[in-house]
Amino acid sequence: MEHVLFDVEEGVATIKLNRPDKLNAFNRTMALEVQQCLDRCAAVHDIRAVLITGNGKGFSAGQDLAEIVDPNGPTMTQILSEHYNPIIRKIRELPKPVIAGVNGVAAGAGANIALCCDIVIAKQTASFIQAFSKIGLIPDSGGTFFLPRLIGWQKASALMMTGDKLPATDAEKLGMVYKVWPEEDYEAEIKKLMTTMAGMPTKALAMTKHALNYSLSNNYVTQLELEDKLQQEAALSYDYREGVDAFINKRTPEFKGE
Numbered sequence: 736m737e738h739v740l741f742d743v744e745e746g747v748a749t750i751k752l753n754r755p756d757k758l759n760a761f762n763r764t765m766a767l768e769v770q771q772c773l774d775r776c777a778a779v780h781d782i783r784a785v786l787i788t789g790n791g792k793g794f795s796a797g798q799d800l801a802e803i804v805d806p807n808g809p810t811m812t813q814i815l816s817e818h819y820n821p822i823i824r825k826i827r828e829l830p831k832p833v834i835a836g837v838n839g840v841a842a843g844a845g846a847n848i849a850l851c852c853d854i855v856i857a858k859q860t861a862s863f864i865q866a867f868s869k870i871g872l873i874p875d876s877g878g879t880f881f882l883p884r885l886i887g888w889q890k891a892s893a894l895m896m897t898g899d900k901l902p903a904t905d906a907e908k909l910g911m912v913y914k915v916w917p918e919e920d921y922e923a924e925i926k927k928l929m930t931t932m933a934g935m936p937t938k939a940l941a942m943t944k945h946a947l948n949y950s951l952s953n954n955y956v957t958q959l960e961l962e963d964k965l966q967q968e969a970a971l972s973y974d975y976r977e978g979v980d981a982f983i984n985k986r987t988p989e990f991k992g993e
């Protein structure tokens with residue numbers, strides 16, 4: 736691939752955005768390559784956790800603005816319907832945990848791709864910018880959906896309208912980010928987290944993700960019914976039997992993701 740580094744090791748797939756000289760801004764090639772990687776993650780049983788991160792000092796500066804002014808570049812319709820919307824849907828619908836490792840600045844669509852992931856981790860020096868208003872656009876890539884649900888309407892509205900840069904430590908306080916690690920610990924901590932996630936009962940995590948997706952539109956009665964249905968399914972899994980047996984026999988469980 737031209738603009739993405741893709742690697743699979745011990746159940747962990749890493750999708751590394753790779754245009755470091757442009758802070759990993761998305762052009763069409765990179766957007767389509769990210770989709771290919773997500774499809775591969777869905778297809779390969781042995782991949783049990785996915786990390787999306789950036790190469791170099793940025794996570795992603797969002798849409799490549801040079802591509803927009805290129806007369807041979809994609810149209811706005813293509814950019815949303817063929818680039819970002821499929822990426823967001825593939826992340827939300829992937830039946831495996833997807834972790835955003837925000838290693839540096841995440842702006843525009845770059846920020847919102849990170850924010851739709853199941854767990855968002857950031858380096859202490861990273862930052863988030865809803866950069867759209869600065870160029871006369873509205874937040875896309877699910878930003879108007881996920882951000883108010885993560886941090887509340889007022890903070891989301893203000894960040895989107897001002898385009899202010901939010902340091903990772905503030906993002907953590909607001910609930911936009913699960914954990915922030917200092918530069919010196921970041922690589923080791925993220926590796927530890929990814930190893931843990933790849934060793935979890937993947938099927939149960941996939942159903943947790945499914946239930947969370949539906950909780951965004953269900954009422955609580957429908958959600959109780961969905962939990963009931965999914966729990967019956969989880970109770971039939973190998974990992975459920977393994978988890979309970981390991982607990983009873985005071986040993987560490989060995990989950991297979993089945």
Ligand code: T3D
Nearest residue numbers: 756757758760796797798799800801811814842843844866
């Ligand atoms: O059609 C549509 O647009 C619809 C889709 C919209 C989705 C979106 O994502 S819209 C939002 C697009 N993104 C932005 O507006 C952010 C633009 N970038 C910035 O504001 C700043 O670069 C940052 C605040 C993110 C980082 O600032 P800084 O000072 O750390 O870095 P820099 O010097 O500005 O950037 C470093 C290089 O990356 C530089 O290249 P050069 O001059 O060294 O050759 C810069 O031009 C390039 N770069 C950064 N962001 C983009 C970019 N090149 C193209 N597109 C970018 N978005």
